[in-house]
Amino acid sequence: MPDLTADSVKLKVERFLTDTADARLLSEKCRDYFDGKQWTQAEKTKLAGRTQAPITVNRVKPKVEGLLGLYDLRLTDPKGYPRTKKHEKAAEVVTAGLRYVAANNNMKEVRLNVAETFFIEGYGGAIVDVRQKKNGEIEIRVEDIPWDRIYYDPHSRKKDFSDARYMGVILWMAADEAKEKFPDADIDALVHAEDYSGETFEDRPRWVDSQRKRVRIALHFEIVKSRWTMCVLSGDAYLVEPQDSPYLDDEGEPCNPIELVSANVDRDNNRYGEVSGFLDQQDEINHRRSKFLHNLSSRQTHGRKGAVKDIPALKREMKKPDGHIEWEGEEFGKDFGVIPTGDMARGQFELYQDAKAELDAVSFNAQLAGDRQQGDLSGVAINRLQQAGTIELNRKYSLLAGWEKRIYRQIWARIKQFWKAEKWIRVTDDQDALRWVGFNTPMTAQHFLEEKINDESLPLTVRQQASAAYQALVQANDQRLNAVVGSRNDVAEMDVDIIIDQSFDVINIQQEQFQMLAQFGQGNPDIDIIDLIELSQLRGKDALIEKIQKRRQAAAEAAGNVQDTQAQTEKAKMFKLAAEADSTQAQADQRKIENQLLLTNPDRVTSVAV
Numbered sequence: 001m002p003d004l005t006a007d008s009v010k011l012k013v014e015r016f017l018t019d020t021a022d023a024r025l026l027s028e029k030c031r032d033y034f035d036g037k038q039w040t041q042a043e044k045t046k047l048a049g050r051t052q053a054p055i056t057v058n059r060v061k062p063k064v065e066g067l068l069g070l071y072d073l074r075l076t077d078p079k080g081y082p083r084t085k086k087h088e089k090a091a092e093v094v095t096a097g098l099r100y101v102a103a104n105n106n107m108k109e110v111r112l113n114v115a116e117t118f119f120i121e122g123y124g125g126a127i128v129d130v131r132q133k134k135n136g137e138i139e140i141r142v143e144d145i146p147w148d149r150i151y152y153d154p155h156s157r158k159k160d161f162s163d164a165r166y167m168g169v170i171l172w173m174a175a176d177e178a179k180e181k182f183p184d185a186d187i188d189a190l191v192h193a194e195d196y197s198g199e200t201f202e203d204r205p206r207w208v209d210s211q212r213k214r215v216r217i218a219l220h221f222e223i224v225k226s227r228w229t230m231c232v233l234s235g236d237a238y239l240v241e242p243q244d245s246p247y248l249d250d251e252g253e254p255c256n257p258i259e260l261v262s263a264n265v266d267r268d269n270n271r272y273g274e275v276s277g278f279l280d281q282q283d284e285i286n287h288r289r290s291k292f293l294h295n296l297s298s299r300q301t302h303g304r305k306g307a308v309k310d311i312p313a314l315k316r317e318m319k320k321p322d323g324h325i326e327w328e329g330e331e332f333g334k335d336f337g338v339i340p341t342g343d344m345a346r347g348q349f350e351l352y353q354d355a356k357a358e359l360d361a362v363s364f365n366a367q368l369a370g371d372r373q374q375g376d377l378s379g380v381a382i383n384r385l386q387q388a389g390t391i392e393l394n395r396k397y398s399l400l401a402g403w404e405k406r407i408y409r410q411i412w413a414r415i416k417q418f419w420k421a422e423k424w425i426r427v428t429d430d431q432d433a434l435r436w437v438g439f440n441t442p443m444t445a446q447h448f449l450e451e452k453i454n455d456e457s458l459p460l461t462v463r464q465q466a467s468a469a470y471q472a473l474v475q476a477n478d479q480r481l482n483a484v485v486g487s488r489n490d491v492a493e494m495d496v497d498i499i500i501d502q503s504f505d506v507i508n509i510q511q512e513q514f515q516m517l518a519q520f521g522q523g524n525p526d527i528d529i530i531d532l533i534e535l536s537q538l539r540g541k542d543a544l545i546e547k548i549q550k551r552r553q554a555a556a557e558a559a560g561n562v563q564d565t566q567a568q569t570e571k572a573k574m575f576k577l578a579a580e581a582d583s584t585q586a587q588a589d590q591r592k593i594e595n596q597l598l599l600t601n602p603d604r605v606t607s608v609a610v
Contacts, residue, residue: 170218
């Protein structure tokens with residue numbers, strides 16, 4: 001692909017570093033504030049000259065942790081929905097596959113890591129790729145990308161990066177590992193190459209052992225002639241030549257496996273997160289607290305010239321709680337005294353309190369959200385408090401939900417592309433009974449015809465033809481019934497929509513819903529408990545409904561067996577009574593015949609019934 005040269009890719013990465021320099025400096029500052037690094041060295045030196053302590057009251061970290069906590073409560077489950085009736089069963093299989101991959105990759109941790117950089121630095125994302133195990137099995141991986149390893153098209157303006165023409169990931173790799181992965185490349189020549197300026201992509205930690213040779217590599221994806229292409233390079237040398245992206249979407253076209261999401265974009269295309277709005281208030285809190293403490297531990301004095309011989313020593317003594325001062329004047333309040341500064345200290349304290357309140361009022365508010373409310377609040381009350389305290393964050397959480405949906409679409413695309421062989425996965429929704437779901441499982445002619453016969457979505461004529469063919473093969477004992485004619489749950493043929501089912505994991509709300517269901521269930525024969533469960537927000541309600549249905553079916557079968565037993569007993573009694581009646585009638589008939597013979601021909605009668 002001559003349109004994509006190594007020099008042009010390197011130029012794009014350098015252009016990203018140049019165009020986003022200010023935004024990245026702000027993002028780095030936001031991360032430092034989250035980590036408690038909120039004073040510059042120049043500020044610390046200035047405070048030291050005043051004997052003033054650099055106090056840090058980190059209000060940023062709990063606010064971010066609160067945002068992440070609320071996001072963690074918004075539990076999400078991927079679900080596949082059929083686009084046509086014939087894909088109804090396939091949708092359940094797709095759902096099982098998505099949840100299997102999510103569990104293998106600990107999606108909860110991935111989504112929280114991405115959300116953290118989303119709120120702090122302003123954007124984050126993950127890559128959905130594959131890894132081949134030693135046994136040859138293909139494993140689908142979902143890995144979050146560190147913020148300082150992402151680069152993208154700086155002209156992109158959308159928060160989901162859908163208008164980006166290119167993006168990529170910067171990797172640091174040991175030289176021996178790079179030689180193993182890229183045997184045709186001259187890795188030794190690339191170890192000390194100066195490829196990109198700036199500190200964002202520096203190796204971490206920076207004081208790496210000089211004996212350990214490491215090389216910086218760019219995994220680059222770009223749209224060339226309306227197709228996503230991929231290449232791997234270091235500096236201005238290709239390690240993997242440009243080629244169509246090896247990752248396909250669900251329609252079989254090359255795609256970009258990286259999914260990014262941004263919290264905010266200003267008119268200069270600078271991306272920033274929630275923390276950037278906390279910085280000024282946080283600075284004021286730290287400076288007010290430091291100044292307030294300094295005022296409380298300092299004294300302004302006045303005195304008649306010559307009344308105090310050693311003023312610095314006097315100042316030192318006045319700072320001590322048990323200090324002692326002496327002066328040569330005659331009257332303390334006249335020749336020497338302390339200037340009252342309580343109003344200054346009080347003013348600093350009031351402004352300090354106001355700064356804290358101002359910071360608490362923006363973005364996540366723990367008090368309004370009910371995180372610090374006292375007493376046993378109901379689930380409804382907690383839900384309303386959370387809605388009131390986080391209403392301005394709904395859009396942010398919607399952006400993250402959209403990112404999750406795109407990730408699951410990428411997962412399904414990898415499944416369709418790489419799960420070609422027969423594969424069985426365990427479904428753990430039902431804790432009482434393990435269930436297995438198979439992909440690409442071989443299907444015999446017998447199974448094929450049985451499915452055709454039982455598929456109510458097919459026309460009646462098609463089902464009748466399948467039934468006739470099945471009966472003919474069975475009667476002829478034809479071995480072709482056991483021949484493999486296809487595969488069940490063939491991922492290449494499945495056509496579904498993927499949605500994210502979102503719910504709140506609030507135990508009080510679940511308890512209240514259970515009480516509500518119990519109340520409705522009592523004395524209301526027209527209301528089915530399954531209908532109420534379907535309308536609720538209970539997690540795992542599908543598994544609960546399935547359990548109830550199984551128990552009802554078992555109870556019905558047991559009741560049917562009891563009825564059958566009773567019917568058989570009654571029938572046996574009737575047969576016994578009928579047999580006894582028949583026996584009595586037979587004896588009566590025999591006596592009648594023998595009596596008749598006795599009257600007409602007594603010599604032939606050998607015995608007489610009595």
